[in-house]
Amino acid sequence: MSISPQWKDELRARITLSTVINRTTKLTRAGREWKACCPFHNEATPSFYVNDQKGFYHCFGCGAHGDVISWMTEQRGLTFIDACKELASEAGMEVPAPDPVAAKKAEKRAELIDVTTDAQGWFYDNLRSPDGRAAMSYLTDRGLEPETLAEFGFGYAPESKQALNRALARYDDQMLVETGMRIRTDDGTTYDRFRGRVMLPIQDARGRVIAFGGRIMESRDGVAKYLNSPDTPLFDKGRTLYNLHRASPASRQSGRVVVVEGYMDVVALAQAGFEDAVAPLGTALTETQLEMLWRMVEVPVLCFDGDKAGERAAMRAISRALPLLAPMRSLSIVRLPSGLDPDDLINRDGPKAMEELLSNPKSLLDALWEGERHAQPLTSPEAKAGLKARLMEHVDTIENRDIQALYRRDLLDRFSEFAFPKREPRSRSSKSRPGKQGWQDRNTAPQRLSQDARDILGRAMAGGQRASLLSAVIAGLVRHPDEISAHSEVLSRLAQLDPNAAPAIESLMELSETLDSHGPNAISDSEGLPAPPVNHQFAFLREGTSPGEAREELAEAVSLLAQKPALEAAMAATIARFDEDPEGALAEQVRLREQLTTVEERLKAFGRKKAGAPANAS
Known part of the structure; x- marks a missing residue:
């Protein structure tokens, strides 16, 4: 029997989590959430919380965490399939029939994860071998501590086209190609994709290695600084957020998730104590990635470098998010000082400076206004009219009518205040008559x-x-x-x-x-x-x-x-x-x-x- 992620999402949407849990555990209202003494461990004061909006429960005492399906399996002791059947009956849904094609895909995926897991172990060992001495020096020179290197699984791919093939000889070469770690040419020969690079594993939401990112240690003409795995049966870069499996539990503690531009930014933030950071993988944020972020918190914080590329990235993210806005679902924006990335700022001014920025982000509305306001000089009526046209083009993409109307009103007010500043009042007309309603009551004589x-x-x-x-x-x-x-x-x-x-x-x-x-x-x-x-x-x-x-x-x-x-x-x-x-x-x-x-x-x-x-x- 194959249960798709889409089917599980529909099941969760139809079931109220607090209702299910309240049948066996007494819950009391706590703001937007519910709380109780944790049913998974003994405690005197409540640390177990249920959030219906986000569809999960979490205990801040023992760390128990899950959704309505995991509640049925862990607390009720049902098997996964039995839990799905019972909940589906309650929700009025049909449990999917067995799907041999999906089962075969799942089996194939499990086999490929075995390959990437073993490759990660090999990369990890290489960094700590004599062959990885230069790579280790590069990382330590960047200020990365041994604990950070171990936590994030840093490794090293040697400068060889056939090293991985020999190290993982127990796997068929085609499997190495399917995982994206080897490249097949037109004539059928294969070679290693990652060579002479510091390696980072890319993991899914469950912490399984599904892809890799590699960084060169010295700039070379014609060689990309960063290289990620291509899309594979395991890895879809538009549906993956780097470090999500670590950031998810951290964000439940902080109530925040920070999105930075690259995985090295994530590592730098984590080493400085910011464990709730994620990053896209070589592309602008996609709609799917935004939905993943909104499942974690209502207003994710997007953090962009303080350069022109960061400005462009911020506006791309805003444009992508506007059509998806909904009540209690938005973004906030942080722009770093000019020329700095998170690592630079932390090294220069310390973690406190980063925390101050993250604690005072701009709203999406403010960032949109400022981004377009400063996009080009506004020295003529035509340029000002162009600003208004661009703002209204953004507003027109918002699908939620209430939010669209509010954005339109606010941006038009800002534009009017900018384009039509108040004039100095002129003297009262001698023809004005006191006591009359209308122009006579105004401070000017038009x-x-x-x-x-x-x-x-x-x-x-x-x-x-x-x-x-x-x-x-x-x-x-x-x-x-x-x-x-x-x-x-x-x-x-x-x-x-x-x-x-x-x-x-x-x-x-x-x-x-x-x-x-x-x-x-x-x-x-x-x-x-x-x-x-x-x-x-x-x-x-x-x-x-x-x-x-x-x-x-x-x-x-x-x-x-x-x-x-x-x-x-x-x-x-x-x-x-x-x-x-x-x-x-x-x-x-x-x-x-x-x-x-x-x-x-x-x-x-x-x-x-x-x-x-x-x-x-x-």
């Missing part, structure tokens, strides 16, 4: 809107049934004119796509140019701007609504208003190129129709919600 603009805005706010959302948005922006600049790009796009909306939007732009300060609103009587409605179904048009709530709802309304005509224009362009690329155009039409349907449903739901109707009303 220019008067043209009569045409006032008339257009008045008609737009009056609106009609067909244009109720547009009318509300226009009225909302008149009531909250400081929001016009924040949405100028979207409004300009809407004006291009919807001729009916263009006059009112142009008048809004004229209104925004008259603003000299951030007053409470722009409501005016007949002598100035037409007064927007109050006590409206939309929060941004009701008196007493908080500024934050008004801004958030108005931003959602503007976004929804612009999406449909944009999708309709994209659909028209796709239809126009059907003759040139019928297959691609057809696929694009299907995608756009789905998006249009989604937007139309959101528009209906938005209107019903604001009207106070049930979400499923027709």
